[in-house]
Amino acid sequence: MVALEEKGVKYEYRSEQDVMKNKSALLLEMNPVHKKIPVLIHNGKPVCESIIQIQYIDEVWSDKNPFLPSDPYQKAQALFWADFIDKKLYVCGRKTWATKGEELEAAKKEFIEILKTLESELGDKHYFGGDKFGFVDIVLIGFYSWFPSYQKFGNFSIEPECSKLMDWCKRCMSLADSEKVTGYVLELKKLYGIE
Protein backbone atom coordinates (compact mmCIF):
# COMPACT_ATOMS: atom_id res chain seq x y z
CA MET A 1 0.00 0.00 0.00
CA VAL A 2 2.87 2.38 0.81
CA ALA A 3 4.28 1.64 -2.67
CA LEU A 4 0.94 2.40 -4.37
CA GLU A 5 0.55 5.59 -2.35
CA GLU A 6 4.07 6.71 -3.26
CA LYS A 7 3.15 6.25 -6.93
CA GLY A 8 -0.16 8.08 -6.46
CA VAL A 9 -2.09 5.03 -7.70
CA LYS A 10 -5.72 4.64 -6.59
CA TYR A 11 -6.53 1.20 -5.25
CA GLU A 12 -9.25 -0.66 -3.43
CA TYR A 13 -8.17 -2.31 -0.18
CA ARG A 14 -9.91 -5.57 0.69
CA SER A 15 -9.16 -7.17 4.01
CA GLU A 16 -9.18 -10.92 4.48
CA GLN A 17 -11.59 -11.67 7.37
CA ASP A 18 -10.02 -14.87 8.67
CA VAL A 19 -6.73 -15.56 6.95
CA MET A 20 -5.69 -18.23 9.47
CA LYS A 21 -8.67 -20.57 9.46
CA ASN A 22 -11.06 -19.63 6.69
CA LYS A 23 -9.34 -18.24 3.62
CA SER A 24 -11.59 -16.56 1.06
CA ALA A 25 -12.27 -18.09 -2.36
CA LEU A 26 -10.65 -15.01 -3.91
CA LEU A 27 -7.40 -15.52 -1.95
CA LEU A 28 -7.25 -19.22 -2.85
CA GLU A 29 -7.86 -18.37 -6.51
CA MET A 30 -5.34 -15.52 -6.62
CA ASN A 31 -2.54 -17.13 -4.59
CA PRO A 32 -3.06 -20.91 -4.88
CA VAL A 33 0.62 -21.67 -4.21
CA HIS A 34 1.28 -19.87 -0.93
CA LYS A 35 -2.33 -18.94 0.03
CA LYS A 36 -0.92 -15.88 1.79
CA ILE A 37 -1.68 -12.18 1.92
CA PRO A 38 -0.99 -9.57 0.65
CA VAL A 39 -1.98 -10.20 -2.98
CA LEU A 40 -1.88 -7.37 -5.49
CA ILE A 41 -4.55 -7.74 -8.18
CA HIS A 42 -3.96 -5.60 -11.27
CA ASN A 43 -5.98 -5.98 -14.48
CA GLY A 44 -7.56 -9.07 -12.90
CA LYS A 45 -4.20 -10.82 -12.53
CA PRO A 46 -2.45 -11.55 -9.21
CA VAL A 47 1.06 -10.55 -8.20
CA CYS A 48 2.23 -12.30 -5.01
CA GLU A 49 5.09 -11.85 -2.50
CA SER A 50 5.61 -8.33 -1.20
CA ILE A 51 9.07 -7.60 -2.62
CA ILE A 52 7.99 -8.77 -6.08
CA GLN A 53 4.87 -6.62 -5.77
CA ILE A 54 6.93 -3.50 -5.00
CA GLN A 55 9.22 -4.22 -7.99
CA TYR A 56 6.12 -4.70 -10.18
CA ILE A 57 4.54 -1.42 -9.01
CA ASP A 58 7.85 0.37 -9.64
CA GLU A 59 7.98 -0.94 -13.23
CA VAL A 60 4.33 -0.46 -14.19
CA TRP A 61 4.14 3.09 -12.81
CA SER A 62 7.67 3.97 -13.81
CA ASP A 63 6.95 7.64 -14.59
CA LYS A 64 6.71 8.73 -10.94
CA ASN A 65 9.03 8.31 -7.90
CA PRO A 66 11.31 5.43 -8.98
CA PHE A 67 11.95 3.18 -5.96
CA LEU A 68 14.91 1.20 -7.30
CA PRO A 69 18.14 2.81 -8.55
CA SER A 70 18.79 2.30 -12.28
CA ASP A 71 22.45 1.33 -11.75
CA PRO A 72 22.59 -2.53 -11.64
CA TYR A 73 24.96 -2.63 -8.65
CA GLN A 74 22.98 -0.13 -6.57
CA LYS A 75 19.82 -2.00 -7.53
CA ALA A 76 21.31 -5.35 -6.44
CA GLN A 77 22.28 -3.75 -3.11
CA ALA A 78 18.73 -2.45 -2.56
CA LEU A 79 17.32 -5.89 -3.41
CA PHE A 80 19.83 -7.49 -1.02
CA TRP A 81 18.66 -5.38 1.94
CA ALA A 82 14.99 -5.81 1.04
CA ASP A 83 15.55 -9.58 0.97
CA PHE A 84 17.42 -9.40 4.31
CA ILE A 85 14.47 -7.60 5.94
CA ASP A 86 11.97 -9.98 4.35
CA LYS A 87 13.84 -13.11 5.46
CA LYS A 88 14.88 -12.03 8.95
CA LEU A 89 12.48 -9.49 10.44
CA TYR A 90 9.18 -11.34 10.06
CA VAL A 91 10.43 -14.66 11.45
CA CYS A 92 12.32 -13.08 14.34
CA GLY A 93 9.59 -10.52 15.08
CA ARG A 94 7.02 -13.29 15.35
CA LYS A 95 9.13 -15.03 18.01
CA THR A 96 8.93 -11.94 20.27
CA TRP A 97 5.21 -12.61 20.89
CA ALA A 98 4.94 -16.34 20.14
CA THR A 99 7.73 -17.82 22.26
CA LYS A 100 8.78 -17.86 25.91
CA GLY A 101 11.82 -18.32 28.14
CA GLU A 102 15.19 -18.89 26.51
CA GLU A 103 13.76 -18.83 23.00
CA LEU A 104 12.20 -15.43 23.65
CA GLU A 105 15.45 -14.06 25.11
CA ALA A 106 17.38 -15.26 22.05
CA ALA A 107 14.74 -13.75 19.74
CA LYS A 108 14.91 -10.33 21.43
CA LYS A 109 18.70 -10.34 21.16
CA GLU A 110 18.54 -11.35 17.50
CA PHE A 111 15.85 -8.75 16.77
CA ILE A 112 18.05 -5.94 18.10
CA GLU A 113 21.04 -7.34 16.15
CA ILE A 114 18.99 -7.29 12.92
CA LEU A 115 17.99 -3.67 13.55
CA LYS A 116 21.61 -2.74 14.36
CA THR A 117 22.75 -4.32 11.07
CA LEU A 118 20.13 -2.22 9.26
CA GLU A 119 21.16 0.87 11.24
CA SER A 120 24.74 0.40 10.12
CA GLU A 121 23.59 0.09 6.48
CA LEU A 122 21.55 3.31 6.91
CA GLY A 123 24.65 5.07 8.29
CA ASP A 124 24.35 8.85 8.02
CA LYS A 125 21.89 8.72 5.14
CA HIS A 126 18.49 10.34 5.55
CA TYR A 127 16.76 7.30 4.03
CA PHE A 128 18.02 3.89 2.86
CA GLY A 129 17.42 5.30 -0.63
CA GLY A 130 19.80 8.20 0.18
CA ASP A 131 18.13 11.61 0.02
CA LYS A 132 14.86 10.05 -1.01
CA PHE A 133 12.51 7.43 0.38
CA GLY A 134 13.23 4.33 -1.76
CA PHE A 135 12.82 0.56 -2.12
CA VAL A 136 14.39 -0.55 1.18
CA ASP A 137 12.55 2.21 3.06
CA ILE A 138 9.21 0.91 1.72
CA VAL A 139 9.99 -2.69 2.71
CA LEU A 140 11.21 -1.81 6.22
CA ILE A 141 8.56 0.76 7.14
CA GLY A 142 5.95 -1.95 6.48
CA PHE A 143 7.10 -3.56 9.75
CA TYR A 144 6.90 -0.38 11.81
CA SER A 145 3.27 -0.86 12.85
CA TRP A 146 4.32 -4.19 14.40
CA PHE A 147 7.05 -2.66 16.59
CA PRO A 148 4.75 -1.69 19.51
CA SER A 149 3.42 -5.27 19.71
CA TYR A 150 6.89 -6.79 19.52
CA GLN A 151 8.00 -4.55 22.40
CA LYS A 152 4.88 -5.00 24.48
CA PHE A 153 4.64 -8.80 24.29
CA GLY A 154 8.41 -9.35 24.24
CA ASN A 155 8.85 -6.86 27.13
CA PHE A 156 11.80 -4.95 25.65
CA SER A 157 12.59 -1.54 24.19
CA ILE A 158 14.03 -0.81 20.78
CA GLU A 159 14.65 2.92 21.20
CA PRO A 160 17.58 2.83 23.68
CA GLU A 161 19.46 0.33 21.49
CA CYS A 162 18.69 1.66 18.03
CA SER A 163 17.95 5.35 18.37
CA LYS A 164 19.19 6.21 14.87
CA LEU A 165 16.85 3.70 13.27
CA MET A 166 13.98 5.00 15.40
CA ASP A 167 14.79 8.50 14.13
CA TRP A 168 14.54 7.09 10.60
CA CYS A 169 11.10 5.60 11.48
CA LYS A 170 9.90 9.00 12.70
CA ARG A 171 11.17 10.69 9.53
CA CYS A 172 9.26 8.16 7.40
CA MET A 173 6.08 8.53 9.43
CA SER A 174 6.13 12.32 9.34
CA LEU A 175 6.68 12.03 5.58
CA ALA A 176 3.57 9.85 5.34
CA ASP A 177 1.61 12.28 7.53
CA SER A 178 2.79 15.31 5.61
CA GLU A 179 1.84 13.61 2.34
CA LYS A 180 -1.60 12.83 3.72
CA VAL A 181 -1.99 16.48 4.80
CA THR A 182 -0.82 17.68 1.38
CA GLY A 183 -3.40 15.40 -0.25
CA TYR A 184 -6.08 16.68 2.13
CA VAL A 185 -5.22 20.33 1.44
CA LEU A 186 -5.35 19.62 -2.30
CA GLU A 187 -8.85 18.15 -1.83
CA LEU A 188 -9.89 21.21 0.20
CA LYS A 189 -8.52 23.56 -2.44
CA LYS A 190 -10.54 21.71 -5.07
CA LEU A 191 -13.64 21.78 -2.85
CA TYR A 192 -13.40 25.54 -2.34
CA GLY A 193 -12.30 26.21 -5.91
CA ILE A 194 -8.94 27.67 -4.82
CA GLU A 195 -6.36 27.50 -7.62
Added chain:
Amino acid sequence: MVALEEKGVKYEYRSEQDVMKNKSALLLEMNPVHKKIPVLIHNGKPVCESIIQIQYIDEVWSDKNPFLPSDPYQKAQALFWADFIDKKLYVCGRKTWATKGEELEAAKKEFIEILKTLESELGDKHYFGGDKFGFVDIVLIGFYSWFPSYQKFGNFSIEPECSKLMDWCKRCMSLADSEKVTGYVLELKKLYGIE
Protein backbone atom coordinates in the same frame (compact mmCIF):
# COMPACT_ATOMS: atom_id res chain seq x y z
CA MET B 1 27.77 -20.02 -13.05
CA VAL B 2 25.02 -21.20 -15.43
CA ALA B 3 23.92 -17.55 -15.75
CA LEU B 4 27.47 -16.37 -16.56
CA GLU B 5 27.91 -19.18 -19.08
CA GLU B 6 24.60 -18.32 -20.75
CA LYS B 7 25.86 -14.76 -21.15
CA GLY B 8 29.24 -15.94 -22.43
CA VAL B 9 31.04 -14.10 -19.62
CA LYS B 10 34.48 -15.34 -18.58
CA TYR B 11 34.88 -15.81 -14.84
CA GLU B 12 37.23 -17.27 -12.31
CA TYR B 13 35.71 -19.88 -10.01
CA ARG B 14 37.07 -20.00 -6.48
CA SER B 15 35.86 -22.71 -4.17
CA GLU B 16 35.54 -22.19 -0.43
CA GLN B 17 37.57 -24.95 1.25
CA ASP B 18 35.64 -25.25 4.49
CA VAL B 19 32.49 -23.15 4.40
CA MET B 20 31.00 -24.81 7.49
CA LYS B 21 33.77 -24.43 10.05
CA ASN B 22 36.48 -22.20 8.68
CA LYS B 23 35.19 -19.46 6.40
CA SER B 24 37.82 -17.63 4.37
CA ALA B 25 38.73 -13.99 5.06
CA LEU B 26 37.53 -13.17 1.52
CA LEU B 27 34.08 -14.66 2.18
CA LEU B 28 33.72 -12.81 5.50
CA GLU B 29 34.77 -9.57 3.80
CA MET B 30 32.50 -10.02 0.78
CA ASN B 31 29.39 -11.33 2.55
CA PRO B 32 29.63 -10.09 6.15
CA VAL B 33 25.86 -10.25 6.68
CA HIS B 34 25.00 -13.83 5.70
CA LYS B 35 28.57 -15.28 5.45
CA LYS B 36 27.23 -17.66 2.78
CA ILE B 37 28.27 -18.81 -0.66
CA PRO B 38 27.91 -18.20 -3.56
CA VAL B 39 29.22 -14.64 -3.76
CA LEU B 40 29.60 -12.96 -7.16
CA ILE B 41 32.50 -10.48 -7.18
CA HIS B 42 32.41 -8.02 -10.09
CA ASN B 43 34.72 -5.00 -10.33
CA GLY B 44 35.87 -5.85 -6.80
CA LYS B 45 32.37 -5.47 -5.38
CA PRO B 46 30.24 -8.33 -4.01
CA VAL B 47 26.72 -9.29 -5.08
CA CYS B 48 25.09 -11.81 -2.71
CA GLU B 49 22.03 -14.10 -2.81
CA SER B 50 21.67 -16.23 -5.93
CA ILE B 51 18.43 -14.78 -7.35
CA ILE B 52 19.77 -11.23 -6.98
CA GLN B 53 23.02 -12.35 -8.65
CA ILE B 54 21.13 -13.73 -11.67
CA GLN B 55 19.12 -10.49 -11.98
CA TYR B 56 22.37 -8.51 -11.75
CA ILE B 57 24.08 -10.61 -14.44
CA ASP B 58 21.01 -10.22 -16.66
CA GLU B 59 21.14 -6.43 -16.33
CA VAL B 60 24.90 -5.91 -16.64
CA TRP B 61 25.23 -8.18 -19.70
CA SER B 62 21.89 -7.16 -21.16
CA ASP B 63 22.98 -7.44 -24.80
CA LYS B 64 22.94 -11.25 -24.90
CA ASN B 65 20.31 -13.88 -23.97
CA PRO B 66 17.92 -11.91 -21.72
CA PHE B 67 16.78 -14.16 -18.86
CA LEU B 68 13.83 -12.11 -17.60
CA PRO B 69 10.89 -11.07 -19.81
CA SER B 70 10.59 -7.30 -20.32
CA ASP B 71 6.83 -7.25 -19.65
CA PRO B 72 6.38 -6.35 -15.94
CA TYR B 73 3.71 -9.01 -15.31
CA GLN B 74 5.65 -11.82 -16.98
CA LYS B 75 8.73 -10.65 -15.10
CA ALA B 76 6.88 -10.71 -11.76
CA GLN B 77 5.70 -14.27 -12.55
CA ALA B 78 9.27 -15.41 -13.29
CA LEU B 79 10.47 -13.80 -10.05
CA PHE B 80 7.62 -15.48 -8.16
CA TRP B 81 8.63 -18.98 -9.32
CA ALA B 82 12.33 -18.29 -8.76
CA ASP B 83 11.47 -17.20 -5.20
CA PHE B 84 9.30 -20.30 -4.73
CA ILE B 85 12.19 -22.57 -5.75
CA ASP B 86 14.65 -20.62 -3.60
CA LYS B 87 12.42 -20.73 -0.50
CA LYS B 88 11.11 -24.28 -0.76
CA LEU B 89 13.54 -26.57 -2.57
CA TYR B 90 16.71 -26.00 -0.54
CA VAL B 91 15.05 -26.35 2.87
CA CYS B 92 13.00 -29.40 1.88
CA GLY B 93 15.83 -31.01 -0.11
CA ARG B 94 18.12 -30.75 2.91
CA LYS B 95 15.62 -32.69 5.02
CA THR B 96 15.84 -35.67 2.65
CA TRP B 97 19.39 -36.39 3.84
CA ALA B 98 19.44 -34.72 7.26
CA THR B 99 16.33 -36.16 8.94
CA LYS B 100 14.91 -39.57 9.78
CA GLY B 101 11.62 -41.34 10.47
CA GLU B 102 8.40 -39.35 10.24
CA GLU B 103 10.19 -36.10 9.47
CA LEU B 104 11.94 -37.76 6.53
CA GLU B 105 8.69 -39.26 5.21
CA ALA B 106 6.99 -35.84 5.39
CA ALA B 107 9.97 -34.22 3.65
CA LYS B 108 9.92 -36.71 0.76
CA LYS B 109 6.17 -36.16 0.29
CA GLU B 110 6.64 -32.39 0.36
CA PHE B 111 9.58 -32.57 -2.03
CA ILE B 112 7.50 -34.42 -4.63
CA GLU B 113 4.64 -31.93 -4.11
CA ILE B 114 7.00 -29.01 -4.75
CA LEU B 115 8.22 -30.64 -7.97
CA LYS B 116 4.62 -31.37 -9.05
CA THR B 117 3.71 -27.71 -8.49
CA LEU B 118 6.66 -26.74 -10.69
CA GLU B 119 5.67 -29.36 -13.26
CA SER B 120 2.21 -27.88 -13.47
CA GLU B 121 3.70 -24.40 -13.97
CA LEU B 122 5.93 -25.82 -16.74
CA GLY B 123 2.87 -27.35 -18.41
CA ASP B 124 3.50 -28.10 -22.07
CA LYS B 125 6.20 -25.51 -22.43
CA HIS B 126 9.67 -26.58 -23.52
CA TYR B 127 11.30 -24.47 -20.81
CA PHE B 128 9.91 -22.35 -17.95
CA GLY B 129 10.98 -19.42 -20.13
CA GLY B 130 8.77 -20.76 -22.96
CA ASP B 131 10.71 -21.64 -26.10
CA LYS B 132 13.93 -20.48 -24.52
CA PHE B 133 15.91 -21.33 -21.41
CA GLY B 134 15.17 -18.40 -19.04
CA PHE B 135 15.32 -17.09 -15.45
CA VAL B 136 13.33 -19.86 -13.72
CA ASP B 137 15.19 -22.53 -15.70
CA ILE B 138 18.51 -21.17 -14.44
CA VAL B 139 17.36 -21.12 -10.81
CA LEU B 140 15.86 -24.62 -10.89
CA ILE B 141 18.60 -26.39 -12.85
CA GLY B 142 21.04 -25.28 -10.15
CA PHE B 143 19.42 -27.89 -7.89
CA TYR B 144 19.66 -30.74 -10.41
CA SER B 145 23.10 -31.89 -9.30
CA TRP B 146 21.62 -32.44 -5.81
CA PHE B 147 18.81 -34.71 -7.02
CA PRO B 148 20.88 -37.96 -6.96
CA SER B 149 21.88 -37.32 -3.34
CA TYR B 150 18.33 -36.47 -2.29
CA GLN B 151 17.11 -39.74 -3.84
CA LYS B 152 19.95 -41.88 -2.53
CA PHE B 153 19.91 -40.71 1.09
CA GLY B 154 16.14 -40.23 1.20
CA ASN B 155 15.60 -43.60 -0.51
CA PHE B 156 12.99 -42.45 -3.02
CA SER B 157 12.62 -41.87 -6.78
CA ILE B 158 11.61 -38.66 -8.49
CA GLU B 159 11.26 -40.00 -12.03
CA PRO B 160 8.08 -42.12 -11.63
CA GLU B 161 6.25 -39.21 -9.97
CA CYS B 162 7.49 -36.28 -12.04
CA SER B 163 8.49 -37.65 -15.43
CA LYS B 164 7.69 -34.41 -17.28
CA LEU B 165 9.97 -32.41 -15.01
CA MET B 166 12.71 -35.01 -15.43
CA ASP B 167 12.33 -34.65 -19.21
CA TRP B 168 12.81 -30.91 -18.71
CA CYS B 169 16.01 -31.63 -16.70
CA LYS B 170 17.34 -33.79 -19.53
CA ARG B 171 16.56 -31.08 -22.10
CA CYS B 172 18.47 -28.53 -20.00
CA MET B 173 21.45 -30.84 -19.52
CA SER B 174 21.69 -31.74 -23.20
CA LEU B 175 21.50 -28.01 -23.94
CA ALA B 176 24.46 -27.45 -21.61
CA ASP B 177 26.39 -30.30 -23.24
CA SER B 178 25.58 -29.16 -26.77
CA GLU B 179 26.68 -25.62 -25.87
CA LYS B 180 29.95 -26.97 -24.49
CA VAL B 181 30.46 -28.96 -27.70
CA THR B 182 29.64 -25.91 -29.82
CA GLY B 183 32.18 -23.90 -27.86
CA TYR B 184 34.77 -26.66 -28.28
CA VAL B 185 34.15 -26.88 -32.04
CA LEU B 186 34.52 -23.11 -32.29
CA GLU B 187 37.89 -23.37 -30.50
CA LEU B 188 38.95 -26.16 -32.87
CA LYS B 189 37.89 -24.13 -35.92
CA LYS B 190 39.99 -21.24 -34.64
CA LEU B 191 42.92 -23.56 -33.93
CA TYR B 192 42.87 -25.00 -37.44
CA GLY B 193 42.03 -21.67 -39.07
CA ILE B 194 38.68 -22.91 -40.46
CA GLU B 195 36.29 -20.04 -41.24
